[in-house]
Each structure stands twice: as C-alpha cells, then as structure tokens.
Amino acid sequence: MPTAPRPEQRPFVHRHHGDERVDEYAWLRDREDPAVLAHLKAENAHTEESLAHLAGLREELFEEYRSRIKETDEDVPARDGAWEYFTRTQEGKQYPLFVRQPVGDGDSGRDSTGDAGGEEVLLDCNEAAEGTDYFALGAFAVSPSGHLLAYSVDTDGSEEFRMRVKDLRTGEHLPDTISPTGYGAAWSADEGFLFYTTLDPAHRPWKLWRHRLGTDQGEDVLIFTEEDESFYLGISRTRSREWLVLDLHATESSEVHVLPTDDPEGRWRLVAARRPGVEYTLEHHTDRFLFVTNDQGPDFRLAQAPVEDPRPERWTDVIPHQEGVRIVSVDAFTDHLVVALRSDGRTELDVITVADSERRRMVFEEPIYTVDVGTNREFDTTTLRIDYTSLTTPNSVVDVDLATDARRLRKRQPVLNVDLDRYQSTREWATAPDGTKVPISLVWRDDRPEGGPVLLYGYGSYEHSMDPWFSTLRLSLLDRGVAFAIAHVRGGGELGRSWYEHGKRLEKANTFTDFVAAADYLVDNGWTTRDGLAIRGGSAGGLLIGAVLNIRPDLCAAAVAEVPFVDALTTILDPSLPLTVREWDEWGNPVADPQVYAAMKAYAPFDNVSASHYPAIYATAGLNDPRVSYWEPAKWVARLRDRMTGGGPVLLKTELGAGHGGPSGRYDAWRDEAQVHAFVLDQVGLAKTSG
Incomplete structure (x- = not known):
C-alpha cells in the first residue's frame, strides 16, 4: 500500500504560540511535484484493489439505483413571463437539459416527457460537457425579455467559470466571453449589461463587474472591490425585477447595496453599513424593503423600511424577534x-x-x-x-x-418498483455530556431485524441544518436491514441560532461529543451494536468524523469521511489558503488567539491521531477542490496508517479531475455512492449479493 513520508524530505515543523507541531507529510501539499500525483494514483489503485471483492455488490447496487429511478423525466415547469421553464433528464445521459415552452402550450403539470409544440432546449448540458470529465454550471440567467441566456461553466471542479451568452432566438452564441468568473450573474432591465463577480487568489468572490453586451471583457467596468478578506461578494436581482442587489457578507456581518435594474450605469446605494455581529438580507416589496436581521436578537426578526430611506433607524417590525423561533428568510409576492x-x-x-x-x-x-x-x-x-x-x-x-x-x-x-409504505421513521433524543438533548432522525424498513446495522450521518457546522431528506439510493441500505440516522448536532442550525453558537469556536467540541452521544444512544437503546454501527460525514462533517474517531476509536465498525476537513489547524493558520480568513469567524483565529489555537489543536483530526485500534475508514478527496485541499485527507490517511495499532483498512479515493462535490455526472455519482454503500455493507457483515 502507499506509505510514509518521502525519505529525502525532512518533517516540517509548525511553530505557533511557543508550541511545535511536526508534520511528516507536508510534502503532499506540493501538487506540482510528480511524486504527489504518483502517490494519489497509488492510493486509488490500492483502494480499488482492496475493494475488488465488492465489485459484484457495487454493480448490483448501481443497477438497483437505476431500477428505482425514472431516468427520462422532467420537473414541473415554472412560469416566468410568457414562458414556462423546466429541466429534463434522459436515459443514458449524465446531465440535464434546460427547456422552456410557451405558457399554456402543452400540459404544464406533466411529469413525463413528450414533444410539446413550441418547446425549446435552451442548454443541453450533455453537449456542453462533451470532451470533459467534469461539468458544472455557475450561472444560468435568462434576460428579462427571454431573448438571451447568460450561463457559465466549470470543467475541472475548481469553481472558476467561463461565461457565454446565447441568443435564444437564433440558437447562436454571441461573441461575448467572460472568464474566469465566480458564481452567478444578473441582467439589467434593458438587457444591455451583465453584472458578474471575479475571485481573488484565495478563491473569494471580491470584485463586481459590469459588462456591456457586444464589447470585449477588457472594457468591463469595475463596480466594487471588497478588500476585507472575511467578506464575500454576490450579485442577484429581486423577484420584483426592480432592483439589483450587491450582497457583501461575512459569517457574522452583512452589507447590501442596491441599484435600479433600469439604471445599470447609475450609482449604487448603500442600504445599511456593516456592523460587527449584525447580519441582514434584503427583499423588495412595492414601496418597501424587507429585512431578515439579528439586530435585536439571535433568532432574527422580519423588519421593513421605505425604499426611499432604508436606514436601520427606519426599520420597523413585521415579525418581532422571538427566542427559539429562528426566522431564516422572506419571499415577497404582490399580495403575500x-x-x-x-x-x-x-x-x-x-x-x-x-x-x-x-x-x-x-x-x-x-x-x-x-x-x-x-x-x-x-x-x-x-x-x-x-x-x-x-x-x-x-x-x-x-x-x-x-x-x-x-x-x-x-x-x-x-420511485419505481418500491412499496414506500414499508419504510418508517421516528425522532429520538440522546443526552450529551452537559445534559443537552440532541435530536436523532431515523428511518428503516419495517422488516429490519432488531438491533441490526445503522449508518449514522452528521455535519454540525456553519449553522447548516441536516434536515430529513428522502434518498432513492439510500433504499438499497434500508432493504438490506440497515437503518439510516441523522445526528442533529450542535454547530448546525436545527434548533435555532443558539444551537449553532454552542457548536463553534471555543465550544466546537460540543459538535463531537453530541455525535458520540447519539452513537452511544443507538447502541445502548438496542437500535444497533458497536459492530453494526457505521458513521459518515463530508467536508466539515468529515472533520466531525475524524475528531470523533480520535475521541472514541472504538465507537463504530466503519467510517466514511468525504472530502474531510481533517487538517483544520494547519489550514486555519495559513491565511494564504482559500477561505481561511473568512473561516476565522467559524473556528476562531488561532493565529492571533492562543486559546483558539489550543482548542483547535485539541480536536483537529490530523493532529490527534493516536496509537489506537481504528475502525475501517474510507476517505475521499478532490484534486481540484478549492474548499478542502486534497492533501488534508491524503495526509490524514498516511498518518493513520503510520500510527494506528490495528484495525482498518484505511482507504483513500481521490478524484483527479473533480473538486469538492465529487463526480459531476449523475451515473458517475451513482457509481460513487455504490462504492460507499458497498464499503459500509461489507464492514457491517451484509456484503452478500443476490447472486
């Protein structure tokens, strides 16, 4: 199997706040070193060899997924002016088609395909993706008249996009090409201008530009530059179509500027200057702006102010702050x-x-x-x-x-060939070490053996809630007797802003102990056994998995950590890396604060790998990932193998042509999931195929 630090490389020593940390795998950060790519390829080969005995099960799972999914399908058309817009998938095709039809032309409530008169394919992503191993859209903006489409494409997973403009009347592309850009784009009312963002070297959207249609990108006008590295910049248009919105947001602060869509060369107006700890979003409704803001309490209120004078001192309540009831957003329509x-x-x-x-x-x-x-x-x-x-x-x-x-x-x-009445769900509550009740959502098939295996999923960061969701692919686990559970741990937003606040910075450890409490609850209350428990998380949820395994290496039989943020302390100490400065609001700033440094060092998975018996671990990475660098899981896996005293296997799969989200095509993604499911089933003793 792939091993060890390169012998010609000395371990790198990190020194902060009088402390030294030795990193014997720092050489893996040099993506230009041919030895690094060779190492990742060797890891992939080792993983494939280690899981070769599951090839039949993987194929069986993949075919099960396909058997339940209506591969040629389309979503419900959504009206926008004279048109109804929808997407369609076609059997055998990796990517969707973006389609529209005139309002009233055909059955807009249909859920299967059929040739409707006047139907137009705006963008066939399969054609656009030809010749690439990866494909993702960053912007898809139809102009107000419906005549033009601005869209942008990422072909390597780096989340940098190339924007084109298509004339929907002729099907031809205009000469306008803008590259690279960030996510999103917005049209002016007269369709003469496009607004878009670009990224700084740390991959942060920081500049807003105005492009005049028909001109070269070199003539574009810079509208705004956000110098504060903790803020991101975004551009959008209100549903009323009357305002362009320049949104500047950090984790704990916001600032919005607006411009009438019919005055694209006009002066942008500041709505409310940024204030530390104060967040707000803006929506437009007739003669007022609406704000969801935490200026009077942590769970936010809904406020309003006149369009002509939207200063914060003019904000009045629509819904006042109520502790424990977290207002998330507002959508405005004419009468509601x-x-x-x-x-x-x-x-x-x-x-x-x-x-x-x-x-x-x-x-x-x-x-x-x-x-x-x-x-x-x-x-x-x-x-x-x-x-x-x-x-x-x-x-x-x-x-x-x-x-x-x-x-x-x-x-x-x-959902084809399935009796959905056979699946049941419930919510249970575990008790964390500090007495906090932690919700667990569970689903299983009605004939599941008592005490059978459980796959426990968690995230717990950025106030992102892991709300219950349906998965057709998950049914393959449920049908084999595996229950699926979600641990709604602190650091997420499931129980309001306080649930988030008590799972970040110096209280981040609550995220991990909540998850351990949920896992122990499932074992202690007969839902499963220690040998039947598998755990899973991705990105910051991968950090959760890594931290939990260090706290309790005996917790489970198997762990899946997808693009895991496992070298968190090293990354957050390096302001030159993408996202780091903004992340200080989430994790704290270990560069400046010794207390934060000590707290992160105590839980960072890479730093705390010990001489212990670890369960079987399957980790993934993306070579072009701009969010969690590939070297984090690569270093973690190497250190685990070096220090663990038993257990495993510890496997790494790196997507060499993709980024944070893994494979972009749906069939590729299904095969990726089949690999994960097969690994889990194997480790909990259910790897038999029907053949």
Missing part, C-alpha cells in the same frame, strides 16, 4: 409574504397577507419533514410553489393557493 423559519427542530412556512397583516402557519401531517419555498419566478402571483420531503416521502412539488391554502401536488419524485 412567505416567511421560512425553524421552530422546535422543524422547518416551517408562515404566510402573511399584505392587506390585513394576517399571519398563518402551513400545517403538514408528518411529524418529521422538511419544507421550503420552491421555484417561484414571478412576483405577481397568488400561487406559491413549495418543496416537501421527509425520510419516507419522496421529494414533492406542491402548489399552494396563498389566499385559501388549497394545495395541489404537482409532482412527487417517481
């Missing part, structure tokens, strides 16, 4: 406002009638579910499209009459 919030660990939607300020909450039958505002392109409408799912309910698109609450199921994700 829709407020997304979190209460009692659930996602909720409230509807406010503009005329009389009446407020009501949408009610759903299942006790555990996830609901969110779906694709709603039009401002002047009384129909709200929502997305609904649960651990046992496939992804569903529902249209809601905002005046009456009458609902129409427009589409439920087709």
Whole structure:
C-alpha cells in the first residue's frame, strides 16, 4: 500500500504560540511535484484493489439505483413571463437539459416527457460537457425579455467559470466571453449589461463587474472591490425585477447595496453599513424593503423600511424577534409574504397577507419533514410553489393557493418498483455530556431485524441544518436491514441560532461529543451494536468524523469521511489558503488567539491521531477542490496508517479531475455512492449479493 513520508524530505515543523507541531507529510501539499500525483494514483489503485471483492455488490447496487429511478423525466415547469421553464433528464445521459415552452402550450403539470409544440432546449448540458470529465454550471440567467441566456461553466471542479451568452432566438452564441468568473450573474432591465463577480487568489468572490453586451471583457467596468478578506461578494436581482442587489457578507456581518435594474450605469446605494455581529438580507416589496436581521436578537426578526430611506433607524417590525423561533428568510409576492423559519427542530412556512397583516402557519401531517419555498419566478402571483420531503416521502412539488391554502401536488419524485409504505421513521433524543438533548432522525424498513446495522450521518457546522431528506439510493441500505440516522448536532442550525453558537469556536467540541452521544444512544437503546454501527460525514462533517474517531476509536465498525476537513489547524493558520480568513469567524483565529489555537489543536483530526485500534475508514478527496485541499485527507490517511495499532483498512479515493462535490455526472455519482454503500455493507457483515 502507499506509505510514509518521502525519505529525502525532512518533517516540517509548525511553530505557533511557543508550541511545535511536526508534520511528516507536508510534502503532499506540493501538487506540482510528480511524486504527489504518483502517490494519489497509488492510493486509488490500492483502494480499488482492496475493494475488488465488492465489485459484484457495487454493480448490483448501481443497477438497483437505476431500477428505482425514472431516468427520462422532467420537473414541473415554472412560469416566468410568457414562458414556462423546466429541466429534463434522459436515459443514458449524465446531465440535464434546460427547456422552456410557451405558457399554456402543452400540459404544464406533466411529469413525463413528450414533444410539446413550441418547446425549446435552451442548454443541453450533455453537449456542453462533451470532451470533459467534469461539468458544472455557475450561472444560468435568462434576460428579462427571454431573448438571451447568460450561463457559465466549470470543467475541472475548481469553481472558476467561463461565461457565454446565447441568443435564444437564433440558437447562436454571441461573441461575448467572460472568464474566469465566480458564481452567478444578473441582467439589467434593458438587457444591455451583465453584472458578474471575479475571485481573488484565495478563491473569494471580491470584485463586481459590469459588462456591456457586444464589447470585449477588457472594457468591463469595475463596480466594487471588497478588500476585507472575511467578506464575500454576490450579485442577484429581486423577484420584483426592480432592483439589483450587491450582497457583501461575512459569517457574522452583512452589507447590501442596491441599484435600479433600469439604471445599470447609475450609482449604487448603500442600504445599511456593516456592523460587527449584525447580519441582514434584503427583499423588495412595492414601496418597501424587507429585512431578515439579528439586530435585536439571535433568532432574527422580519423588519421593513421605505425604499426611499432604508436606514436601520427606519426599520420597523413585521415579525418581532422571538427566542427559539429562528426566522431564516422572506419571499415577497404582490399580495403575500412567505416567511421560512425553524421552530422546535422543524422547518416551517408562515404566510402573511399584505392587506390585513394576517399571519398563518402551513400545517403538514408528518411529524418529521422538511419544507421550503420552491421555484417561484414571478412576483405577481397568488400561487406559491413549495418543496416537501421527509425520510419516507419522496421529494414533492406542491402548489399552494396563498389566499385559501388549497394545495395541489404537482409532482412527487417517481420511485419505481418500491412499496414506500414499508419504510418508517421516528425522532429520538440522546443526552450529551452537559445534559443537552440532541435530536436523532431515523428511518428503516419495517422488516429490519432488531438491533441490526445503522449508518449514522452528521455535519454540525456553519449553522447548516441536516434536515430529513428522502434518498432513492439510500433504499438499497434500508432493504438490506440497515437503518439510516441523522445526528442533529450542535454547530448546525436545527434548533435555532443558539444551537449553532454552542457548536463553534471555543465550544466546537460540543459538535463531537453530541455525535458520540447519539452513537452511544443507538447502541445502548438496542437500535444497533458497536459492530453494526457505521458513521459518515463530508467536508466539515468529515472533520466531525475524524475528531470523533480520535475521541472514541472504538465507537463504530466503519467510517466514511468525504472530502474531510481533517487538517483544520494547519489550514486555519495559513491565511494564504482559500477561505481561511473568512473561516476565522467559524473556528476562531488561532493565529492571533492562543486559546483558539489550543482548542483547535485539541480536536483537529490530523493532529490527534493516536496509537489506537481504528475502525475501517474510507476517505475521499478532490484534486481540484478549492474548499478542502486534497492533501488534508491524503495526509490524514498516511498518518493513520503510520500510527494506528490495528484495525482498518484505511482507504483513500481521490478524484483527479473533480473538486469538492465529487463526480459531476449523475451515473458517475451513482457509481460513487455504490462504492460507499458497498464499503459500509461489507464492514457491517451484509456484503452478500443476490447472486
């Protein structure tokens, strides 16, 4: 198997705050060194050889996935002016097609394909991806008239994009090419200008540009530069189409500038200057701006101010701050406002009638579910499209009459050859060492043997909530007797802002002990056994997995860590790396604060690998990953093999042509998931194939 530091390389010694840390694998950071690529290729070969006995199971799983999925399918069209827009997948094709049809042309409620008169394919991503191993869209913006499409493409996973403009009347591309860009783009009302962002050397969106259609990129006008490395810059347009929004946001602070879409060369207006600890987002509704802000409490309020004078001192309550009820966002329509919030660990939607300020909450039958505002392109409408799912309910698109609450199921994700009534879910509560109750969501098939295997998933960072979701691919685990569980640990946002605050910086250890408590609960209460427990997490959730394994190497039989942020202290100490300065709001600044340094050193997975018996571990990386550098999992795996006293295997799979999200094509992604599922099933003793 791949081994060890290169003999000609001396270990690198990190020195901070009077402390020394030895890194014998620092040479893996030099991606220009041919030995590094050779090492990663050798790791891939070793992983493939180690899992060769699972080839039949992997293929069986892949075919199971396909058998349940309607491969030629399309989503529900969403109206935007004279057109209805939707995407379509085709059997055998990796990527979707972006399509539109005139309003009223064909059955807009259909959920299968068919040639509708007047239908147009705006972009066939399969054609656009020809000749590349990776493909992702960064922007997809149709101009106000519907005549032009601006879209951008990433072909290596680096999240740097090349933007083109297509004339939808002729199907031809205009000469305009803009590269590289960040995510997103926005049109002016007259379609004469495009606004876009570019990245700094640390991969941070930091400049806003104005491009005049028909001119060379070298003539583009720089509108704004964000010098503060903790802030990101984004560009969007309000649903009303009246305002362009320049959003500047750090983890704990915000600033917004606006410009009328019909005055693209005008002067941008500052709405509210950034203040430390104060966050806000902006939505437009007729003569007022709406703000979701934490200026009066950690769980945010909904405020409003006149468009002509939106200074913070003019902000008045629409919904005042209420502790424990986290207001997440607001969507504005002509006669209604829709407020997304979190209460009692659930996602909720409230509807406010503009005329009389009446407020009501949408009610759903299942006790555990996830609901969110779906694709709603039009401002002047009384129909709200929502997305609904649960651990046992496939992804569903529902249209809601905002005046009456009458609902129409427009589409439920087709799941073929499956009796969905056989799957059950529940919510349990574990107790953390400090007495905090930690929710666990579980799903299983009704004939699962008592005490069978469990795959426990976790994340717990950035206030990102791991709300229950349905997975067609997951059914292959459930059908083999494996239950799936989500540990809703602190650091996420499931139980409001305080749930996040008590899982970050100097309290980050709560994330890990919450997860351990959830795992122990599942074993102690008969859901599974130690030999039947597998754990999984990705990115910051991969840091969670790595930290948990150091705390409790005996916790489980198997662990999956996808693009794991396992060399966290080294990365957060290096301001030159992408994202680092912004990350100080999340983790603390170990460069300046010895207390933060000590806290991170105590949990950083790479720094705390010990001479212990570790479970089987499957780790992944992306060579072009701009978020978690490939060398973090590569170094972690090498140190594990060097120091562990038994257990394993410890395997690494690096995508050599992709980034943070892994393979981009859907079939490639399914095969990737089959590899993970086969690994888990093998380690919990369920690797038999039906053949």
